[in-house]
Amino acid sequence: MAFRDLIPWSRQENRLPIPVRAEPEGGRPSHPLLSLRHDMNRLFDDVLRGFGSPAFGDLESGVSWPYVELGESANEIRVTAELPGLDEKDVELTVEEGVLTLRGEKRSEVEDTDRGYSERSYGRFERRIGLPKGIERDKVEATFKDGVLTVILPKTEAANENARRIPVNGKAA
Missing domain, CATH: 2.60.40.790 (Immunoglobulin-like)
Known part of the structure; x- marks a missing residue:
């Protein structure tokens, strides 16, 4: 058994361990756990952006402090x-x-x-x-x-x- 088989999903494939229906028009996932994850990511991004730090999604942009x-x-x-x-x-x-x-x-x-x-x-x-x-x-x-x-x-x-x-x-x- 490969180590990759132990992980419920991989980065290359877009499979999720929980069944998910199509996202509604608002862009939020329909499953409650995925919706919670979406909200938490957005919350942390907003908080970090307010302190001059790059958000989680912006780490590869190379912005560093001090300006x-x-x-x-x-x-x-x-x-x-x-x-x-x-x-x-x-x-x-x-x-x-x-x-x-x-x-x-x-x-x-x-x-x-x-x-x-x-x-x-x-x-x-x-x-x-x-x-x-x-x-x-x-x-x-x-x-x-x-x-x-x-x-x-x-x-x-x-x-x-x-x-x-x-x-x-x-x-x-």
């Missing part, structure tokens, strides 16, 4: 990260071998003694951003204000000399 915005001028590269609820002591920045690494830990504790309610959440994060050659590592500056981290990475003179403008033609080849 980062990149900008570039002739003299510098500017990285802005949104880190609400954090302080500068919760964040660590490093620049090494052409990579800017942003790490930290978010801790949240809420306690309401009147209602007998407490909630704690902890989580580590890390974002790695590839940088072009020609960054002056010794002159990198970072500021943190109102939950927004701004990192300014100055470019060397050689970085601007290597840039080449490519003309864009309007006709297809």
Whole structure:
């Protein structure tokens, strides 16, 4: 007996262990257990989407926290990260071998003694951003204000000399 024979249904086949009638026009399964599963999946997707995390169905999209915005001028590269609820002591920045690494830990504790309610959440994060050659590592500056981290990475003179403008033609080849 193969291990696959022990599983009541497989991912490749669309068989279910319980008999199911056709779904009504509302899109919900007609069997009560399948309807409950559908509702629970939707509930968890809605809850996670509200906290900036990808929903279960969106895990393959690659969205990660914190949200980062990149900008570039002739003299510098500017990285802005949104880190609400954090302080500068919760964040660590490093620049090494052409990579800017942003790490930290978010801790949240809420306690309401009147209602007998407490909630704690902890989580580590890390974002790695590839940088072009020609960054002056010794002159990198970072500021943190109102939950927004701004990192300014100055470019060397050689970085601007290597840039080449490519003309864009309007006709297809």
